[in-house]
Structures are given as C-alpha cells and as structure tokens.
Amino acid sequence: MKMLLDDSKLIYIQIADAILDDILKGSLKEDEQVYSTNQFAKLYGINPATAAKGINLLVEEGILYKKRGIGMFVAAGAKSMIINKRRKQFVEEYIFKLMNEAKKLNITKEELINLINKYERGEKR
Amino acid sequence: MTYIIECEDISKSFGKTNALVDINIKIQENKIYGLLGRNGAGKSTLLNIIDAQMFPTTGEVRVFGETPFENKKVLENICLVKESGMFLKDLKVKDAIYLASLFYPNWDTGFAERLLDEFELDKNKLYKNLSLGMKSQLSIIVGLSGRSPLTIFDEPYIGLDAPGRQFFYDILMEDYMNNPRTIILSTHLIDEISNMLEEIIILHKGKVKIEGNADEIRNKAFYISGDKMQVENFIKFKKVLHEECMGENMLAVIYDSLYEKEKAEIYSSDLNISSIPMQQLFIYLTGGKMVKRGVINE
Numbered sequence: 001m002k003m004l005l006d007d008s009k010l011i012y013i014q015i016a017d018a019i020l021d022d023i024l025k026g027s028l029k030e031d032e033q034v035y036s037t038n039q040f041a042k043l044y045g046i047n048p049a050t051a052a053k054g055i056n057l058l059v060e061e062g063i064l065y066k067k068r069g070i071g072m073f074v075a076a077g078a079k080s081m082i083i084n085k086r087r088k089q090f091v092e093e094y095i096f097k098l099m100n101e102a103k104k105l106n107i108t109k110e111e112l113i114n115l116i117n118k119y120e121r122g123e124k125r
Numbered sequence: 126m127t128y129i130i131e132c133e134d135i136s137k138s139f140g141k142t143n144a145l146v147d148i149n150i151k152i153q154e155n156k157i158y159g160l161l162g163r164n165g166a167g168k169s170t171l172l173n174i175i176d177a178q179m180f181p182t183t184g185e186v187r188v189f190g191e192t193p194f195e196n197k198k199v200l201e202n203i204c205l206v207k208e209s210g211m212f213l214k215d216l217k218v219k220d221a222i223y224l225a226s227l228f229y230p231n232w233d234t235g236f237a238e239r240l241l242d243e244f245e246l247d248k249n250k251l252y253k254n255l256s257l258g259m260k261s262q263l264s265i266i267v268g269l270s271g272r273s274p275l276t277i278f279d280e281p282y283i284g285l286d287a288p289g290r291q292f293f294y295d296i297l298m299e300d301y302m303n304n305p306r307t308i309i310l311s312t313h314l315i316d317e318i319s320n321m322l323e324e325i326i327i328l329h330k331g332k333v334k335i336e337g338n339a340d341e342i343r344n345k346a347f348y349i350s351g352d353k354m355q356v357e358n359f360i361k362f363k364k365v366l367h368e369e370c371m372g373e374n375m376l377a378v379i380y381d382s383l384y385e386k387e388k389a390e391i392y393s394s395d396l397n398i399s400s401i402p403m404q405q406l407f408i409y410l411t412g413g414k415m416v417k418r419g420v421i422n423e
Contacts, residue, residue, distance in 0.1 A: 007400065008400050010343055042299070046321065096392075096393055100395065
C-alpha cells in the first residue's frame with residue numbers, strides 16, 4: 001500500500017510533518033524508534049534520499065536523535081517543542097486566514113467569537 | 126565524489142541534425158537518475174553513447190573512469206535495457222535469460238526466477254511470439270537480475286500496462302534499496318516516476334535544460350497566485366516560466382530560490398503558494414510555446 005502525498009507540498013516536508021503528527025497524536029513516544037528511510041521510501045513510493053532529507057530536518061531541529069547503527073529516535077521534550085512551533089504557525093496560517101475571510105464577509109470580531117462559542121456547543125449556525 | 130559517468134562536451138550529429146549539443150554531465154554513484162525529455166530530445170542517443178553503441182561526433186565520455194569503447198571491463202558492468210532489439214527473435218524466453226546470465230557478472234538467477242513467476246511469463250514461448258507487454262517484462266527481468274553497477278532503462282516499460290509498470294517501479298525500488306547501484310530511468314512518463322528519483326536531468330532539443338537534485342529542483346518551482354498587483358510585485362526579480370491573468374487575478378509559475386523570509390511573506394499575505402508537480406514543471410520548461418518570458422541558464 002502507498003500512503004498518499006500532496007502534490008502542492010515538498011515531499012520531504014510531508015515526511016517530516018507525518019512524523020511530527022505521529023508525535024503530537026502520541027502514536028510515537030519519546031525515545032521510541034522512528035521508521036527507517038527505507039521503510040518511508042517503501043510506504044510512500046519515494047526515493048530513500050528524499051525520506052532521509054525529511055528525517056534529517058527533524059534531527060537538525062532537535063526533535064529526533066540518532067543512535068549510531070540502530071536508527072532515529074524521538075528526543076526528550078519533542079512533543080512540547082512541536083506544540084510551541086505549531087502554535088506560532090497556528091497564528092500565521094489559521095488565525096490570519098480566518099480574520100481575512102471574516103473581513104471579506106463583514107463578520108465582526110464579536111460575531112466571530114460568538115460563532116466559535118456556538119460551534120463548540122455543536123450548533124451549526 | 127565518485128562519478129560513474131562523465132560526459133565532456135559531447136555532441137552528436139546525424140547529417141544536418143544535431144541530436145546532442147555540448148553535453149556536460151556527471152553521474153554519481155548509487156543514485157537513481159531520471160533522464161527526462163520529450164520525444165526526440167536526444168535521450169536514447171546519449172544513452173547509446175554511454176553504452177558505447179554509438180560514437181559521439183565530438184567530445185569524450187568516461188564510464189567508471191575509462192573510455193567505454195571496446196572496453197570489456199567497462200561494458201560488462203553496464204546494462205542498457207531498451208524498448209526493443211535486445212534479444213534474438215527465435216530464442217525462447219528461458220534461453221534469452223540464460224544468454225543474458227552469461228553477459229552480466231553479478232547476475233542473480235534466483236531473482237530472475239522470482240520475477241518470471243511474478244510476471245507470469247511463459248519461459249517456453251519464443252521471443253517473436255511475445256506480446257509487447259511480455260517483451261517489456263523480459264527486458265525488465267534482464268535489467269533487474271543483471272544487478273549491473275550501472276543499470277539503464279531506456280523506456281522499456283512503455284509496453285507495460287499501468288499495473289505492470291507499478292509492479293516494475295515497486296520491485297525496482299525494493300531491489301535498489303537491497304542492492305544500491307547507479308540507475309538511470311529514461312522516460313517521459315514523469316508523473317509515475319518522479320518521486321523515485323534522486324537526481325534529474327532534463328534534455329531539451331539536444332541540450333541539458335536543467336540538472337540537479339530532485340528535491341532542490343522541486344524547492345525552486347512554485348505557483349504563485351492571487352491579486353495581480355501583488356503577484357507582479359512578488360515576481361519582479363524572479364525567473365518566471367509562465368504567467369496567466371484573469372481579471373484582477375494572476376497565476377505565475379516561477380523557477381527560482383525563495384528565501385524563508387519571502388515564503389513567510391506569502392503566508393502572511395493574500396497570495397497563495399504551491400509546489401509544482403515535476404511533470405508540470407517539465408511541460409513549462411520544454412513546452413516551448415507556453416513559455417512567455419524567463420530564460421533558464423542552468
């Protein structure tokens with residue numbers, strides 16, 4: 001089976017994101033071993049060098065660490081590092097887009113907060 | 126860095142036709158290369174020169190550091206799999222495979238047997254009675270089982286149907302990971318193979334249009350879209366392959382490095398940015414008529 005890739009994003013970034021998601025969801029825990037480059041290559045049908053690029057990106061960021069001759073592992077504190085990073089991205093990617101779209105639709109800040117509250121209560125509109 | 130192939134200023138003319146013009150490329154060891162080009166771009170000519178089946182008009186080629194011409198040591202380590210003309214017509218499949226096993230020093234008989242089984246190819250059929258797809262299968266079996274340090278596939282998979290090609294890609298990747306070697310895939314079916322490639326060479330009208338690491342190439346190719354003024358402002362100093370306008374909206378195809386700062390700028394603006402699939406980039410680079418401005422000199 002092949003995992004699906006998104007044409008609009010760089011492949012090695014998608015590999016890195018997949019690992020980050022697994023750590024966030026808790027399916028990959030601290031000090032647990034990550035898939036090897038060859039396993040990723042097989043899973044996604046990509047060149048092992050591309051998979052390695054994604055993994056190395058996370059090693060550089062301190063989210064993964066290497067045990068010589070064994071493989072890559074999740075670093076201690078990886079999850080909180082990811083949460084911090086994603087929170088910054090959340091503002092840039094989601095809040096910005098949300099506010100922008102709201103502006104186009106003439107939705108005020110108060111209405112927006114109201115909508116979020118309603119959404120949380122399970123009301124559609 | 127170990128180079129398996131070095132081409133220096135290679136040109137090849139057939140009468141008045143210049144099939145190749147000043148080709149300078151270096152192929153590194155144990156990587157998968159994609160040699161991409163439109164029909165008649167010169168892919169097969171280049172591969173035939175590398176395999177010493179054709180002399181260049183000018184220039185020099187070295188394979189494993191030596192000239193390949195009449196050089197047994199070099200040639201027994203190259204396997205060039207072509208679309209046709211590899212086998213004698215009156216041979217049975219099993220005899221063709223036996224003959225091939227004598228050519229290639231690293232031949233893996235067990236692997237050849239496994240592939241024959243998986244492709245369900247009848248060993249006792251005569252080559253001339255095989256269908257186009259079966260001929261492709263036989264070529265692929267020879268190419269993979271040869272385990273040559275330099276293995277070149279010159280579109281032999283063109284005769285296979287989609288599931289057959291997928292099986293070839295899967296088995297090729299599996300075998301590459303188990304037995305790393307230098308592989309060149311020549312094709313115009315770019316969508317299907319682009320993710321498998323580590324390095325890319327795009328030939329266009331006998332010249333190298335682009336070469337380099339596949340991820341680095343992907344990391345330069347973007348669609349930028351949004352408000353016309355904003356897009357125009359952003360692409361002012363970028364290499365633009367293509368642009369389209371519709372009313373106040375604009376889509377630009379750029380092939381250029383983007384700084385992190387510029388990407389952040391896009392994310393916090395109304396502009397949209399998206400990677401370009403390799404096949405689409407190939408079309409923009411070689412489509413000719415679509416390219417309005419921007420010259421790539423790489």
